[in-house]
Amino acid sequence: MSKRPASEADITTAVAAIDRATARIVAPVQSLRGFIAPFLPPPPKEKTMSESIEVPLAYPLRKGSVTVSTLKLRRVKVADLNALDDLPPGTKPRRREVFLLGRLSDVPHDMLEELDAADYGRVVEALEGFFDEAPPTGGSMSSSSPVPPAGATPS
Known part of the structure; x- marks a missing residue:
């Protein structure tokens, strides 16, 4: 057939x-x-992540005629984490955070050094919001620092 x-x-x-x-x-x-x-359980909420966040400063930064009353931070990129890895070993966590804040904002490093401690705490808290999970480098983030530790290596 x-x-x-x-x-x-x-x-x-x-x-x-x-x-x-x-x-x-x-x-x-x-x-x-x-x-x-x-x-049935409700469907999972879709994460909506803004490209940047703004943190109002209770104590604005001033340098010459420039006043910064809101610190605008863009999202953290892998390049930023790689730049942190390039800092000298043993760099203190706060210095790493200020370095990262300088990369994420348009505010010069020397102005960021003048952040009031209360504003700094709010800015770091906002920065931690960019990290949903442990950093991909295999490092663990300490409770006081959103920045992966120096020398963290892939596991």
């Missing part, structure tokens, strides 16, 4: 039969969705 090639009509008939079979299966499942919905 030799098989002939399927014609366009044969294919159309087969597709219609598949569509009917699918409809017979899907319809009961869709009707169950309304019944079981109250028992």
